[in-house]
Amino acid sequence: MAASSSQERVAAITGGAGGIGEACVARLRRDGWQVVVLDRDMDLARQVADRHGAIAHEIDLADTASIDAAAAWVEREVGPCSALAAVAAHLENPHMPERQDEAEWDAILRVNLTGTFRTLTAFGAGMLERGAGSIVTVGSITAFNSSPLQAYGPTKAAIINMSRNFAVAWGRRGIRVNCVCPGPTRTPAVEASYARGERNPDTMIRQTALGRLVKPEQVANAIAFLLSDEAGAITGIELPVDSGTLATQLWSLYGGVPDPRT
Numbered sequence: 036m037a038a039s040s041s042q043e044r045v046a047a048i049t050g051g052a053g054g055i056g057e058a059c060v061a062r063l064r065r066d067g068w069q070v071v072v073l074d075r076d077m078d079l080a081r082q083v084a085d086r087h088g089a090i091a092h093e094i095d096l097a098d099t100a101s102i103d104a105a106a107a108w109v110e111r112e113v114g115p116c117s118a119l120a121a122v123a124a125h126l127e128n129p130h131m132p133e134r135q136d137e138a139e140w141d142a143i144l145r146v147n148l149t150g151t152f153r154t155l156t157a158f159g160a161g162m163l164e165r166g167a168g169s170i171v172t173v174g175s176i177t178a179f180n181s182s183p184l185q186a187y188g189p190t191k192a193a194i195i196n197m198s199r200n201f202a203v204a205w206g207r208r209g210i211r212v213n214c215v216c217p218g219p220t221r222t223p224a225v226e227a228s229y230a231r232g233e234r235n236p237d238t239m240i241r242q243t244a245l246g247r248l249v250k251p252e253q254v255a256n257a258i259a260f261l262l263s264d265e266a267g268a269i270t271g272i273e274l275p276v277d278s279g280t281l282a283t284q285l286w287s288l289y290g291g292v293p294d295p296r297t
């Protein structure tokens with residue numbers, strides 16, 4: 036159980052056991068939130084919760100009953116949930132569309148699209164009753180342009196659209212909804228993917244304006260800001276946190292991002 040007082044406001048983080056999720060847990064605990072780490076991987080979720088004085092609980096975004104049960108558990112056992120970071124996602128490796136595995140397609144849509152939608156409705160229910168809350172979804176820069184992430188990219192584009200829908204539907208009922216869109220972020224899972232040769236950090240760094248990839252805590256900083264009262268006038272936006280990767284795209288037509296050494 037968390038070493039925190041009942042005065043603290045409650046934040047729930049799906050995918051809280053992952054790289055960006057743990058960074059959110061750490062940041063929101065420092066900001067004084069009571070944090071619930073929700074994940075399918077309970078071993079990791081417990082470790083993250085122990086490291087940061089949070090509470091771990093199981094959720095499976097592929098299962099609506101599990102999402103509903105987790106939301107009800109948080110409200111009943113921890114307290115009124117006033118912030119939700121919907122971070123959990125099924126990731127994907129690059130491939131050509133004709134090589135798309137159908138089962139993986141279904142799993143990605145189930146978790147990222149349907150699961151995120153159900154997470155917002157389940158955790159939003161209590162916020163609607165109380166007329167207050169803030170939600171941040173997690174998209175990706177793959178939402179904005181073509182990429183070889185054939186199922187993942189479309190689900191992230193849909194999450195942006197979904198977040199705007201919720202922002203307008205629930206805005207006058209006291210709930211803000213925004214979407215943070217990370218670029219390549221050096222989480223343990225992505226580092227492992229580099230090590231396996233599935234992704235190349237050097238080609239990714241070359242596409243950034245800043246000449247470096249994103250750190251998980253930099254994504255968490257944006258999420259924490261949008262969840263906080265300081266972002267009280269912000270809803271229905273998508274915020275790239277990508278070291279300027281989206282900004283560089285047309286520079287490739289002119290020889291790429293300038294190298295300060297040349």
Ligand SMILES: NC(=O)c1ccc[n+]([C@@H]2O[C@H](COP(=O)([O-])OP(=O)(O)OC[C@H]3O[C@@H](n4cnc5c(N)ncnc54)[C@H](O)[C@@H]3O)[C@@H](O)[C@H]2O)c1
Pocket residue numbers: 049050051052053054055056073074075076094095096097121122123124125126146173174175176216217218219220221222223224225
């Ligand atoms: N790391 C990046 O480069 C990057 C870039 C763009 C967007 N993102 C997004 O950031 C978010 C976090 O990614 P990450 O890099 O920390 O990945 P990660 O794999 O470290 O974390 C994802 C977490 O989600 C959990 N999860 C997966 N399926 C689940 C399910 N069905 N139910 C419950 N939990 C489930 C996993 O157990 C894991 O803890 C994701 O939404 C991802 O799409 C990441």
